[in-house]
Amino acid sequence: MNLRESVGIALGAVRANKLRSFLTLLGTIIGVASVIAVVSFVEGLNRFVSDKLIQAGSNTFSVDKFGFITSDEAYQDAMKRPDVTIEDADALRAGVRHASLVIAQSSTRENVRWKTERANGVDIRGRSPGYEITEDLKITDGRHLTELDDQRRRAVCVIGPEVSEELFHGLGAVDREIRLGEQTFQVVGVTEAKGKLLGQTQDRFIAIPIRSFVKYKRERGSIEIAVKSVDQASLPVAEQEARNIMRGRRHLAPGKPDTFAITTSDTWLSFYNNLTGGIYVVTIGVAAISLLVGGIVIMNIMLVSVTERTREIGIRKALGARRRDILTQFLTESTTLSLSGGILGIALGVGIALLVGALSPLPAAVSFPAVGLGILMSCMIGIFFGSYPAWRAARLDPIEALRYE
């Protein structure tokens, strides 16, 4: 008996019991769908991360007070550290020889006004000149912030296109004066739109010189220093230089821990990999359980099917079916069954991924290896959990089977 024949019989059996087949397959459908959906999300995130974050900051690191905090205890300890200041940034700019750029930066949120127009909760960024390189900002109108703006603590700002639109409605922003709390700032430039990143707009900000920022806030606070090394290879050297300078400024004896944190994109990357690794482990767990349950349900329904069709098996044997013909028939049937579940699961998983991708900021990319894996997995479940029922069917005694009512 050839495969086409077996698949025909199998599809006939599946079709004859549509509802039962569907219910049987729920476990497999959910298992495969969850794998496909989660893998699609993680793939989407991966693509996003490699496209944007890594590319942008592959040879930069940052120095700040907290660094990468993952527990409350670490946070409490870090609170006791001295603040990172503009003077630290100046020292790094002067001392880190493998740095091409050192940017002092700090942020807050504030409501902004121009005449009667308001923009609430705008991202206010204090930045050293050169920030446009690390943040990849281009000017469409006016100019960037300059060294002189910073040194003189000028009340000038560069605004994102969304802020410009909200306050001035396309009337032209440069030279207008906007109010941040008590202070008046003159707009000197508008940046090019960058669009959204993970659902967050990147165009609703106001950048002012970092020294103006500190002056305007009337308290020093801790800032962050972004250091860009001259190239990828010199990143570790630049990092070591920065560490030495910071330790020197804080008079830390050898052997004492740093009282500041240096974070590279590697830190983020390893955190990200841990996170997605965790997601994968959880998914594999969930999928494994639903597939196990799905497989057992398939085995159960195949046992029922073998019992129901005992007479059919007897007839087939009387007409010359060998054990292996019956075995093949029932294995093909269980595999067809689980494969239909796999295909439905893939469709559902892809559907979920696309739907969530369309409705939420989470990116989703359909992963073809995952689809292949889904198909392979469902086939293997069919074969594995179909083996015992098929074996039972194959070794039925033809006389007993024919007599079965």
Add this chain to the structure above:
Amino acid sequence: MLIEIRDMHRTYQVGEEEVRALNGVDLDIEKNEYVAIMGPSGSGKSTLMNILGCLDTPSSGSYRLKGNEIATMGDDELARIRNQEIGFVFQTFNLLPRADALHNVELPLVYAGMKHEERRKRAREALTLVGLADRMKHRPNELSGGQRQRVAIARALVNHPSIILADEPTGNLDSTTGEEIMASFESIWRQGNTVIVVTHEPDIAQHAQRVVRMRDGKIESDTMNATRVTAVRS
């Protein structure tokens, strides 16, 4: 000789008890004989039929079919013999309910490994032969009892077996339809086939050329039927 059975025994273990279903049977059947095997229930006729049909093997003794010893064959060989040499007709028809008449008739050819087109052609011929050319696409539940049994006969004939083995073929049919079925066997036999009918009904047995009576696992009598009645379609 088509069938040679020598000193055949078949015992079953039923709980503690050993049941001797066949207790020393000798039987020869030539090609193109028309034999009725008769006997009350428990006489061993069903066991004999199962062994003749290669669904079962004897506990001891010899069964030669076309000179080949069947008694010692394994599962796959028995399946092959059933497929090539035996055409079964059952009391309860035993058609696959979800398959149409054509597919039911095709089934032995599927297991013979025949190509699809050839299979179709042979199955159509067999169905035409039993007068069901216009019912090929009907499922068993769309056919009358007599038509179902004719589908079963077409299925038994389709692979040109050496023996047509019928087990109470009219048991589930009214007497008129039963007579029609017996007329089918008559014509099959006249075309040169060997027909063995297992029955407990004398009306059915009277159509056979030779009557073998069984009792207590042995052959009680084996006589040529002097008063043979030709079955005719009414």
